[in-house]
Amino acid sequence: MAESFQHAGHSDFDQTSAQFIKWFTEADGTRWSSKVQLQDLRNENAGRGAVATAEIAEDEELFAVPRSLVLTTTTSNVPPTAIQPLEETGTWPPLIVTIIYEYLKKDDSPWHAYFKVLPTTFDTLMFWNSAELAELQASAVVQKIGRQQAEESWRETIIPVMLAHPDQFPVPGATPVERTVELIKLAHMAGSLIMAYAFDIDRDDTRTNNDDNDDNDDDNSSGDNFEEDDEDEPFKGMVPFADMLNADADRNNARLFQESDYLIMRATRPISTGEQIFNDYGPLPRSDLLRMYGYITDNYSQYDVVEISHDLLVDVAGKKHNQENKAWLKREEQLDELGLVDDGYVVHRPEPNAQRLDDVLPGQLHMLLRALCTHDNDARAIKKPKDAITIEEAALLQAVLTKRLTEYSTSYEADQAICEALQSDSPSTVVPLSCHHRRYLMAVQVRMGEKEILRQWITLCQFHIKQKSEEMASGSSKRKYDATTGFQSKQAAKKEKHR
Numbered sequence: 001m002a003e004s005f006q007h008a009g010h011s012d013f014d015q016t017s018a019q020f021i022k023w024f025t026e027a028d029g030t031r032w033s034s035k036v037q038l039q040d041l042r043n044e045n046a047g048r049g050a051v052a053t054a055e056i057a058e059d060e061e062l063f064a065v066p067r068s069l070v071l072t073t074t075t076s077n078v079p080p081t082a083i084q085p086l087e088e089t090g091t092w093p094p095l096i097v098t099i100i101y102e103y104l105k106k107d108d109s110p111w112h113a114y115f116k117v118l119p120t121t122f123d124t125l126m127f128w129n130s131a132e133l134a135e136l137q138a139s140a141v142v143q144k145i146g147r148q149q150a151e152e153s154w155r156e157t158i159i160p161v162m163l164a165h166p167d168q169f170p171v172p173g174a175t176p177v178e179r180t181v182e183l184i185k186l187a188h189m190a191g192s193l194i195m196a197y198a199f200d201i202d203r204d205d206t207r208t209n210n211d212d213n214d215d216n217d218d219d220n221s222s223g224d225n226f227e228e229d230d231e232d233e234p235f236k237g238m239v240p241f242a243d244m245l246n247a248d249a250d251r252n253n254a255r256l257f258q259e260s261d262y263l264i265m266r267a268t269r270p271i272s273t274g275e276q277i278f279n280d281y282g283p284l285p286r287s288d289l290l291r292m293y294g295y296i297t298d299n300y301s302q303y304d305v306v307e308i309s310h311d312l313l314v315d316v317a318g319k320k321h322n323q324e325n326k327a328w329l330k331r332e333e334q335l336d337e338l339g340l341v342d343d344g345y346v347v348h349r350p351e352p353n354a355q356r357l358d359d360v361l362p363g364q365l366h367m368l369l370r371a372l373c374t375h376d377n378d379a380r381a382i383k384k385p386k387d388a389i390t391i392e393e394a395a396l397l398q399a400v401l402t403k404r405l406t407e408y409s410t411s412y413e414a415d416q417a418i419c420e421a422l423q424s425d426s427p428s429t430v431v432p433l434s435c436h437h438r439r440y441l442m443a444v445q446v447r448m449g450e451k452e453i454l455r456q457w458i459t460l461c462q463f464h465i466k467q468k469s470e471e472m473a474s475g476s477s478k479r480k481y482d483a484t485t486g487f488q489s490k491q492a493a494k495k496e497k498h499r
């Protein structure tokens with residue numbers, strides 16, 4: 001839940017919701033089912049949310065938003081002179097400027113009642129202080145926040161444009177430096193609204209949703225710095241009411257569909273009376289959910305990931321300081337040409353019933369392990385491994401994961417004790433100074449999830465090594481037996497060759 005909600009009294013909060021509903025229902029062309037109610041869910045730390053007041057059938061329309069009500073760079077009257085200079089900067093910067101423009105117009109903005117229900121402060125990682133971020137320990141998400149890069153980019157793009165139009169962007173400050181400070185604060189607010197509230201607006205007749213981060217948010221991984229310039233980058237807009245829906249992993253039961261004149265929210269499952277209506281933000285790991293939306297729930301833990309850096313892999317394999325090792329450098333170049341080298345590799349949480357390393361190890365990681373384990377005088381070209389993971393490869397992976405685990409400064413068990421204390425009657429005793437209680441708990445839960453994954457993978461490696469060793473042992477006693485008969489099977493000979 002965004003922080004600003006916490007301070008509003010019940011009547012203020014309800015009154016703002018009522019004014020927003022009135023504005024929405026009176027706007028030209030909107031439709032809204034009487035079975036959908038906007039509710040105060042602050043007791044669940046979830047701000048506002050939509051709840052079903054009667055049984056809703058699958059596919060039933062919940063509400064419909066005409067395109068004219070969607071806040072975009074084209075529906076707003078933001079001066080073209082403020083938008084045109086940003087044409088080459090992607091979708092985010094012009095929309096940030098548009099949101100700031102409408103926000104500063106206050107009562108004169110057609111979206112005034114809508115802004116009243118939108119937060120101005122957030123719990124997303126962009127707004128965590130250094131003590132709170134430190135509690136995420138070695139989570140790779142910390143490197144993805146990009147606050148400084150965002151601000152640097154804004155100083156070159158949107159800030160000059162807004163400073164050049166002081167009448168349209170009236171902010172306090174006697175000097176451009178002072179006004180820049182105010183505009184940066186507003187850009188953080190607008191950027192965070194886009195991150196957590198905006199939808200991809202397809203221009204053709206296809207489905208749309210604010211799960212723009214579906215593919216684990218690669219469009220937004222650098223999107224924190226709000227400087228996308230990908231030609232395929234989707235057009236974005238703020239869709240009133242649709243963005244009042246919360247999300248919760250597999251409890252999601254609604255989706256936004258795009259038609260030529262309308263964006264329509266429909267139920268994707270039957271929804272019972274009293275049930276919350278959830279949109280789908282995508283299968284996000286909790287680290288990214290925290291980064292982009294500022295909340296987590298246990299239901300998202302199934303999507304958690306850990307990142308292993310390329311440097312760590314190479315380091316543990318003993319190749320890091322091996323600039324003289326021409327064989328390895330050549331192999332690394334080959335891997336790069338095949339598009340297999342990244343700064344980091346994502347390791348997903350194994351399915352609960354996963355038992356075999358061979359079933360869960362991604363092909364890319366297997367190829368890297370194979371390349372790292374290949375003997376230096378083996379000049380064969382790198383190919384996708386067709387055979388099982390070797391003991392050496394599993395041992396290298398286990399060593400990498402074990403080292404990765406040591407990068408987190410507390411043990412899983414210590415975190416478990418912290419979580420229990422935080423959920424006890426006197427939680428404040430364990431909250432470090434300068435940390436907000438809820439943020440601290442979420443950070444501990446995220447780092448625990450990552451440690452859990454590392455431990456699960458280490459167990460899979462250990463099991464694999466044990467099993468392979470047993471197979472080898474029984475294979476060699478079989479060969480001994482075979483030797484007496486003078487027979488060695490083709491398969492055993494092949495296995496032998498690959499060891």
Ligand SMILES: C[S@@+](CC[C@H](N)C(=O)[O-])C[C@H]1O[C@@H](n2cnc3c(N)ncnc32)[C@H](O)[C@@H]1O
Nearest residue numbers: 001002046047048196243244245246247293295
């Ligand atoms: C698209 S908005 C949904 C409306 C929001 N609850 C509000 O009151 O403005 C997304 C934000 O809602 C909150 N949110 C969404 N789903 C949630 C959930 N399951 N639990 C807690 N907060 C949630 C987070 O603050 C998130 O950034």
